[in-house]
Amino acid sequence: MAAQLLGVTPTGAQRGARRAGAAVADAFADVPRFLWLKLALLGGSFRRSVWQIVGLSIASLYGLGIMVALVGGLIAARFVPQTEIVRDVVVLVGAVAVVGFLLLPLVFGVDDTLDPRKFALFGIPASRLSVGLVAGSLVSVPPAVLAVCAFATVITWAHGFWTVVIALIAAAIAIVTCALAGRVSTAIAGFLLDTRRSRELTGVIGVVLVLAISPLVIYFSQIDWGRQGTGVLTAWADVLRFTPVGAAWAAPADAVLGHAWLAALELAIALATVVLLWLVWRALVDVMLVTPGRTGDTKVYAGLGWFGRVPAQAWSVIAARSLTYWARDSRYWVSIIVIPIIPALVLGSMSVVHAIPGQYLALLPLPIMALFLGWGVHNDVAYDGTAIWLHVVSGTTGLADRVGRLVPVLFLGVPLIVIGTIVSVAFYGDARAALPLIGVSVCELFVGLGLSSVTSALFPYPVPKPGDSPFAQPQNVGAVSALVQGFSIAIIIVLSAPAIVFGVLSVFASPGWAWASLWCGVLVGAAAVVAGVVGGGAIFNRRGPQMLEAAVKAA
C-alpha cells in the first residue's frame, strides 16, 4: 500500500508491502512478553499482605459488578426501539470513559510500571516498545472492564452484518483510543511533570478538576430528568458524537439508524484520533528513552520562616513545622480546599430535593466545615512518613507533639468560626442563632482535635507519601483506614450531639435553648481537647517505635 503510493514497480511494491508487513509484525513481536509482564505484576500484587488481597479483590469485584451491569444494560438496549436515545447514552458514557482515561493519570499520579524509561536499558526498538507498552497497559481492571463493555456494544448494534462489522471496528478503535490516551497522559504526568514541584502541581490539577466538576454535578443534579432529560442528553450527545472522545461510540449507532455518511464521518474522526494519539505516544517514547529524569529549578527561601517567629520550645517549633507543611505540602492543600466544597455539595443536593426550607440551609455549612476541619488531622502522624523518627529519637514528648500539630487547625478554625458565624447569621436573618452555631462548631472542632490527637498516635494508616500527588493511592491500604475514618467521625458527632440537639431545639422550639447549646458545646469541646491531648500524648510517648514501624511499612 505504502509502496504503491511511492510509485515503485509491482515487484518492488510487493517487496515493499512485505517489508511494511514485516515491520508491523516486528512491532508487535514483543506484545506477548509485555502482556506476561503485566500479568506477572498483577499476580505479584496478590502475593502481598492479606488486607491488600482483600482490597484488590473488592476492587476487582466492584469492577466486575459494574461490568456485568453495563453489559446487561447494553444487551438489553439491543431491544429498545428508541435507537437515538440508546446512542446518546452510549456516547455520553463512552465519552466520560475516554476522558477518564485521559485525565485520571494526571490527577492520581502515575502508574509507572510501564514507564518507557524503565525499559530504556533493555535496548528494545522504540516501535516494539511503544506497541508493547500500550498492549501491556490493557492488562488491568479498568481497561478490562472497558474492553468487555466496548465489545458488548457490538451486541447492542447487531442489526445486520454491516452494523456488526462497523461496531466491531468501532469497539476496537475505542479500546485503543482509551489505552493510548492513558499512556499519553501517564507519560506526560510522569515525564513533563517529573520534577518535585511540578509533581505537586498534579495535586493542584486535581483540586482544580474537583472544582470544575462540582458545578457540572450541580448542573446535572438540577435537571428535571423526567421532563427535560432527553433534551439535555441529545444536546450533549450531538456535540460529543463528533469529537474524538465520542465518535467511536456513535459510529455503529448511526449505521444502525441508516445515516451511513454520519457513521463514516464518525469513524474517520475516531480513526484520526487513534493515529494522532499514536504519533504523540511514539514521539513521547522516542524522547523519553533518551531523556533521564529532569531536575527542576529550586526556590530559595530566606530566613527561618515560622520558626523564627515562635519561641524555641518543642511544642512551638512543632507548630511552626506543621504550619510550614500546611503551606508547602499539597496534601494539606487538598484538605483545606475540600472543606468548603463539602458543604457546597451538601447544600446543592439539599436545595435540589427541597429537604430543608431555604433559610435554615444557611445554618448548615459552618457546622459541616467545623466537623471536617477538626476531623481532618486524625491521621496527621502518617503524613510525616518515616520522618517521624526525628521526634522519636529526640525524645520529643507526646504532649508537645500533640499540641504543636493542633496549632495550624486552630489558625484556620478560629477565624472560620468567627467569620462563618457572622455570615451564617446574616443569611439566616436572626442574630440569636449565633449562640448555637458557635456552640456546635466549637464543640465539633475541639472534639475533632482531641480525637485526632489520640487516633493519629494510635492508628496511623497509610496516606500518599510526601511529594506524591495527594490523590495518589497509597500502597498497603487496609480496611483499617476506612474503620478509623468512619469511627472517628461518628464519635465526633456523638460527643457533639448534646450541643447539636440543644441548637436544633433553640431554632425550632424555644430560643431559650441557645445558651445551653453554647455552654454544652464549649465545655464538651474543652474537655475533649484536653483529654485527647493528654491521652494522645501518653500514647505517643509509649508508641514511638510502633508509629515508626507503621510508617516504614507504609513507605
Add this chain to the structure above:
Amino acid sequence: MSSLPEPTPDEEPQPARAPRASAPRPKPRGASASGAKPAAASASAAKPAAPKTPAKTPAKTPAKTPAKTTARTPAKPRTPRSTTSRSTTPRSTTPRAPRAAQPTTRSKPAPKPQPAPVPKPTALGIRQLYKRFGETVALDGVSIEVPEGSFYGIVGPNGAGKTTTLSIVSGLLRPDSGQVVVHDVDVWKDPNHAKRLIGVLPDRLRLFDRLTGAQLLYYSGTLRGLDAKTVKARVESLVTAFGLENAMGRLVADYSAGMTKKIALAAALIHSPRVLVLDEPFESVDPVSAANITEILQKYVASGGTVVLSSHSMDLIQRVCDHVAVVVAGVVLDSGTTEVVRGDKTLEERFVELAGGRKAAEGLEWLHSFSE
C-alpha cells in the same frame, strides 16, 4: 522500600558461621586476645572460641554464650585514649561545645589503634539483642561492647542486621529481648535520658524535607531542648563545617542524596551527644565530603566522644575505625580492635572470609564470549 528491618535471608551466605574447608580460618589469636583488646573483651564473646576446627564449630553457640566477665569495669571518668600520637589534654565530662565547630590545632587526626593498657568504660553496651520480623530472624543474640572514645565500625553483608541493631540502639525499634546501655543508661528503660546522650543518623528514613536546610537544623536542635541562641550558633558552625552554606535556603527535598546525608549528620551532631550512632554515613557522599566528615568525626572521638557506624566500605572502616564488629545473619562473628580482627590480612579479606567466603564465579563462562 522497607528500610528499618533488613530481613532478606536469601542473600545471607549460609556457610557464614562455618567457613569452608577451602578457606581455612585465619590463625586464631587466642593468646593476644586477652591482652590486646581488653575493653572489647566482652564484645569478643561473639567470637567463636578460638582454636577449633572451623567446620565443627557449632554455628550459634559462640554468640549465645557471652562471657561478660571483663566487660564493664566500674564507671570511670572518661579517660582520653592513651594514644601517643594524640594530644592528651584532660577532658571534662561537662557538656561540651559542639566539637564539629571547634577549630583544632591537632594536625594528626588519624587514630592509630593501639592496645590500651587500662580497660575503658563502656560507652555503648549492646547485649544479647534478639529481634525477629515474622518468620525472619533479624538478630540472633547480638552483643557488642563499645568502649568510650572509640570509633567503632559495624560491617556485614546486606541483610545482616546492621540497620536493625542500630535502630534498636537509637530507640527506633523495640527489641524482642536484650539490653542496650548508653553510658550506664538503659535505652529501653529510661529512653528519655538515653536519647539525650545519643545522636542518630538513620539510613533510608525520610527527613522533614519540606523544610529548608536551616529550618531542619533549627528544628532538630530545638527538639533536642537547645535554646534559640545556642541552636543558631551551632547551626552556623555546623553549616561551615559541612560545607552547606549554599544549601541552607533550599528545601531538603531538593537536595542530592549526599547533601541529604550531610544535613542529617549535622542534625545528629547538634546537641553534642556523647555517642553517635550513624547508619551508612558515607553512602552516596562524595570523597571530599567523606574526608571532611571523617575528620569531623575523628576530632569528636579525640575529644572523648564515641562513634558507632555501619558501612559497606571496608577500606574506610579499616582506615578510620579503631574497633570493628563483623555481623553476619544476625550474629556477631568477630569483634574487637580493628588490628586484632583483621590480623595480618586486610579487613576486606578477613570480612569476606567470615561472611562465608567468596562465591566461586563458576558457571559464568558464557559471560566471556560476547554475544554481539
